[in-house]
Structures are given as structure tokens and as C-alpha cells.
Amino acid sequence: MSLMSSLFSWYFRKRWTELEAQIRLADDVQLNTLLELVYDARHTEFGKANQFSSIKSYEDFRERVPIVDYEGIKPLIERTMRGEQNLIWHSDIRWFAKSSGTTSDKSKFIPVSFEALDKCHYQGGRDVLTMYCNSFQETEIFSGKGLVIGGSHKVNSFSDNSFYGDLSAVVLSNTPFWVDFLRTPDKSIALMEEWEEKLEKMAMATLDEDVTNISGVPTWTLVLIERLFEMTGKRDLHEIWPNLELYIHGGVSFTPYRGRFQRLMPGKGIRYMETYNASEGFFGIQGDFSGNDMFLMPGYGIFFEFVKAEDIFDEQPHAIPLWEVKEGVNYAVVITTNAGLWRYIVGDTVKFNSLQPYRFTITGRTKLYINAFGEELVIENAERAIARACELTHAIVTDYTAAPVFMDEGQDAGHEWLIEFKQEPDNLEAFGSILDDTLKSVNSDYEAKRHKDIALKAPKIQRLEPGSFRRWLQFKGKLGGQHKVPRLSNTRVVIEEILNLSGQREMNMD
Secondary structure: OOHHHHHHHHHHHHHHHHHHHHHHOHHHHHHHHHHHHHHHOOOOHHHHHOOHHHOOOHHHHHHHOOOEOHHHHHHHHHHHHOOOOOOOOOOOOOEEEEEEOOOOOOEEEEEEOHHHHHHHHHHHHHHHHHHHHHHOOOOOHHHOEEEEEOOOOOOEEEEOOEEEEOHHHHHHHOOOHHHHHOEEOOHHHHOOOOHHHHHHHHHHHHOOOOEEEEEEOHHHHHHHHHHHHHHHOOOOHHHOOOOOOEEEEEOOOOHHHHHHHHHHOOOOOOEEEEEEEEOOEEEEEOOOOOOOOEEEOOOOOEEEEEEEHHHOOOOOOOOEEHHHOOOOOEEEEEEEEOOOOOOEEEEEEEEEEEEOOEEEEEEEEOOOEEOOOOOOEEHHHHHHHHHHHHHHHOOEEEEEEEEEEOOEOOEOOEEEEEEEEEEOOOOHHHHHHHHHHHHHHHOHHHHHHHHHHOOOOOOEEEEEOOOHHHHHHHHOOOOOOOOOOOOEOOOOHHHHHHHHHHOOOOOOOO
């Protein structure tokens, strides 16, 4: 092991004692986190309105503060974006992470305080290495560099003192200088907005680096690897980076991609490590490499609450703290953070597989969605796009469903839409183009992935014969009552069954 690797491995393993104690004593850590957050924000506008000074327990907090979605906290965020301070958090908030929007907005802007950067996002990144070094003490990842791959990284300004970009842009723009010695490419490339140019420069900049670990969403990572193969003529990533040993991923399910990654490295495999790092905070890290679940991280300045997924849209949903959760229950996640989000519905659902320590898996979203490539397409986006396409092509849709088309050999990533029409569109190709353009206009993440067809190709529209969806419902024993075809799915299970039953694809009898 090199001296550099030994020093960094020692540094991160030293942190393990403290981290392990936090995980083991998560209930106490969580209660202390809540009381500290309330105390710190007691003189803010939000804190005064909700009488934070007199909150002494979780029960007080649950009684005083309502659960909200983005629309509920949006007015205070917008005032903060315009430069007002001490509204939702006691320290100044100058940065905002842009994420996919809500029903009424193309984008939403998540406040990112200094405390959220330092104690949450950066600490989470450090603890990924802590857990890895604790599990694999002979690691050589510090003998080379970490390749960090993101999407569109442009940093924009609301004002002279207020900035926004996707989370990776916010994090990268604020990292200390010494981090540049551990990562590649440099910020001048990583912060480029134009993906085509950035792809070329990233490939050139990393081709001769000793890359030992990669962090990024699978979609963009695969695009870069394929470009490197084109440039070098290689078909095994270890022929380019022989010391590559770890891929850190998150944001989308890795299951559809695992086989593809294994084929890119046929000579020897690498380790895969999942993280749950959202715009709102760093929530979980895979620490046990014998399974696929993650440790909940209780000490990053985030207080977690959980609502049974089926109850999250009740007028007053009942939330419980971490110490009351049960194994095997599907929960919607509610967070309170050190950036001024108070009892905020994240939109993700999780299920706990262990309570000592708390380990969980991400089970989905609170709404119908497709997020196979980081596009975060939700049902409101789809409904608006279908309506617009019908309006402009004089079509009437009776039913539809959509699912991802996963990247594979000879197949590009995209979405497939199965549609039954009561009245055919004037032009099916125009219908698809309008649907695509509308999705771009209402969802910034989808728009970024569709940019110049690099990560996502145009949606594939398939017209089904009348009665196709009805036959599927009958096949599933769901005909009648309140049963409906799911409009969006994050897997291809439903869409393949419908295609098989409709006779538009040969039935798979295996």
C-alpha cells in the first residue's frame, strides 16, 4: 500500500468509531438533532410563528409544525431567493439546488445553507469513504483519483448574492481546494453546461489519469465510458483504468444497469456502493456489502419522520419518529433540515429491513413516476403532455402507460409509451414530438436528459388496438371497480405484459 493510501485510509478509518456510535445510538442522535435545529431557528420568522422557543419535545414539535410539500414552503423560499434572510434558517442562505418541479412549476429550488453543505453533503461524502475503508482496509483508491460525473453543472445567479444550480454544481462550487487533488476532471470541465463539449473534454482529461473510483448517475457514466471505448478501441474499462475498484452510485435504481456495467469490465469486477444523496440532504449509505440496503445516517443535521405511504396525502398525515418505525412497512419520508426545510415531504418511500441498526431500501415515490435515468418524470408531467398533444393533433386518448427503455447493447435509453386512442391523431409522429416538447417544458430534469439526444432518445410511441388495456386488467384480475392501468412505471413489467397480451410482442413463456 502506498504512503498516500495509508494516510488517507487511516484518516477515514479513524472516523469509523464516531460514525459507528452515531448509527448505533441513532434514536438519541435524532432527538438531539431535532432539539438543536429548533433551538438554532427559534429567532427566525418561521421559528417565531411556530413558537420554537417553547418546544421541548418531539410531541411539541409534531403538534406545532404542519407537514408540507414544496408548495407549502415555497413563499418563504422565494423570499429567501430574493435576498431576505433569517426566514427559515438562522444563517444566511445563498445557494439553492435546482430539482425537478412540482405540478405548477418546471423547477423547484431547495435551500442549501453552509451547515447543510459542511455537516451533511460533505460529511456524507467523507463517510462513504469511511465505510468503504472500514470494510476494505487494503484499498488502494487513494493511490489514484476519483472520477466525479454529473449532469448539467452550470451555476446561475438570482442576484449578486444568491446562486443556484443542480446539487452537484452547488457542492462542487464550494469544495475546499485540497479536494481537487483527489478528484478528476478539474472544475473548469466539471462545471461546463454544454454536455457534448464537456463529454469530449472529460474523456480527454481522464484518459491518462489513474482513476480508482467513479461517482455518478449510471446514465451519464455509461455515456462517458462508451465514448472512451470509441476513442481507445478498448472493450474492457480496466484496460483504460487498471486500478479501478469502486463505483459509487445513487439517484436511480441500479438493478437494470448492473449487468451492463459487468459487461464493460469482463476481466475483473469492481465493487458497487449505493448512496442516498438528494438535493435536500444526504440520507443513507450502503455499509454492508453483503446486501443492498443502506444505513440511515442520523447525525447530519437532518431529523427524519415517517408516514405510512398510503396516508401521505391525508389532510393531516400522522408522522412518527425514527424510534417508532417498524420493519417491512412502506413509509413516505418527511425531513427537517439544517437548511430550513421543516417537516418537508421529500417524495420518496422507504422500507426498513433492520432496526438495530436502522437499514433501509428505497422503494419508490409517493406518486407514479419514471426515474430510471434521473429524469424524475411524475404523473402531473405526463398528464399535461398527453393533454397538450391531444389538443394540437385533435386526438382523444382513452388510456396509456409509459415505462423506461433501458440502455443495453444496441439499444438507447428512452421512454416507451403505449397509447389507446378513441380518435387517432392527425399525425402520430407530431403527437410524439409535442408530448416530448411539453415534457421538456414542464420538467427541467427530463429536459437536461433529453438535451441533444445524448442521455435519452425521443420517446417511442406505440398505438395499441382498442381493448388492449382492458385485456391486461382482465388478465391481472383487476377488471372493474377502482382498478386502473398504471400511467407510469419505473420498470418494464407492466408494459411487457401489455405488449405480450396485445400480440405486439411474442409472449415470453419462461
